Amino acid sequence: MSTKGWTVGSGTAPDGSSRSDEEWERFLRESVAGAADAPKEPSARAREVAQRLRSEPDRGTGGWRSYTPAQPKRRTGWYVAGIAAALMLLVVALAPGRVLDLFSGSDSTPLAAESGKPTQAPPTDTAQRPTADEPFRGSPAARWANGADGITVPKAEPVGWMSEGEVDKALARTRDFLVAADLDRGVLRGERPKDAIALINPHQKDVQDLLDTAFRAPSEDNDPLLLFTRFEPSDTRLVGDIVKTRGRLSYEEGERGALNVTADVTFVYPVRPADGGDEILRTIVRRELVVSWDDPDKVITEPGTFSIVSYKYDVTNGGCGESTGYFTPPFGTEGRADENSEEIDPYDRSGPVAEGASDDESCRRATRS
Structure with a gap:
């Protein structure tokens, strides 16, 4: 009590x-x-x-x-080791890919957007074959952005006859063309790129003639691959839903006060045989496209469309030989570039597109894929 x-x-x-x-x-x-x-x-x-x-x-x-009570003896070493082990387990749980990169010698940290012309090729990664679950494994493209996110659009400023807002809209529509021409799933499976064609000035006769012929009777001079990426669905199947991209748009004032937009973009497509084969290749296409958003008071055009000034592309693992209107990845041994063919690093964006290319440029041999 x-x-x-x-x-x-x-x-x-x-x-x-x-x-x-x-x-x-x-x-x-x-x-x-x-x-x-x-x-x-x-x-x-x-x-x-x-x-x-x-x-x-x-x-x-x-x-x-x-x-x-008696004070316990301090065991500093075990205490520090325990904390380190706990932190490592936390890192593995939150970012298992980064831990694997430490042991595999690769790095999957996303790259910052490309804001200017690169000065050198990306470093060579540890040689690893692509898989169905990791189709970009062992490739610099593993760190690239997906789809349209990898195409950098610069800040708009007034140019020629266009205000800042009009330049911004023109840049966005130029990127829309690249998406419709090179990323649309239907177009990649061989469908006609209607949305992309709708953005091309219908009064530009030479380009319209090319388009009329290319899908009906493709040839070296009238080839839909000059502007669009297509695979023959009976031969080739895309692996997964992701296409890796890296590149940028830039602009300047062109003739008659027009807005000239240049696109320089590399697309990486993981593909496999349509018959269910296990082989996985990466078809890599780098495109340079220059378009002109013309002043309608000076050039006959339609609102919301551009005229094509120039186009060119490099491709590796896209097939060799006569044009069929489709890229034909060389599965097995058929259609591969000759061992004596000119070599090209398809991930090196520091030089111009098709530098020193010859008539058989599509058959140049890739140093890596």
């Missing part, structure tokens, strides 16, 4: 002073009445212990029944 701070002994308070007569009488009344919280007179043993404690003040400071 709590004594509420009271220590009773021979009519003295804890500090040794005498109790008043009123306090002593109240103690006696409460003891006789049996009050629930009435103090009890301590035993002789209790009085003896209390007296001893008052005479030994040093012991009273810590409590005579208090206990101070």
Whole structure:
């Protein structure tokens, strides 16, 4: 039972002073009445212990029944090792790919967007074959952006006859053309690129003649591959839903105050045989396209369309021989470039497109894919 701070002994308070007569009488009344919280007179043993404690003040400071456990020995080494192990497990859980990269020698950290012309080719990764689950494995494209996200669009400023807002819209529509021509799933499977063609000035006769002939009777001079990426669905199947891209748009003022937009973009397509074969290749196409957004007061055009100024492309693993209107990846041994063919690094974007290319440029041999 709590004594509420009271220590009773021979009519003295804890500090040794005498109790008043009123306090002593109240103690006696409460003891006789049996009050629930009435103090009890301590035993002789209790009085003896209390007296001893008052005479030994040093012991009273810590409590005579208090206990101070022994301090455990510090094990700093094990403690630090445990924290390091816990952090490593956290890293593995949050970013398993980065941990695997440390051991495989590759790096899957996404690259920053391309804002200017590169000065050198990307470094060579550890040689690893692509798989159905990782079709860009062992390729610089593993760090590239997906689809339209890999095409950098610069900040718009007024140019020629166009305001800042009009330039911004023209840049966006130029990228829309690249998406419709080289990323649209239907077009990649051989369908006619209607959305892309709709953005080309219908009054540009030479280009319209090319388009009229290319899909009907493809040839070296009238080939849909000059502007569009297509695979024959009976021969080739895309692996997964992702096409990796890297490139940029740039612009300047052209003739008659027109806005000239240049697109320089590399597309990487993982493909496999349509018959279910296990072989996976990467067809790599780098395109350079220059278009002119003309002043309708000076050039006959239609609103929302551009005229094509020039176009050229490099391709590796796209097949050799007579044009069929489709890229034909060389699965197995058929259609591969000759060992004596000119070599090209398809990921090197530091030089111009088709530098030193000959008539059989599509048959140049890739140093890596």
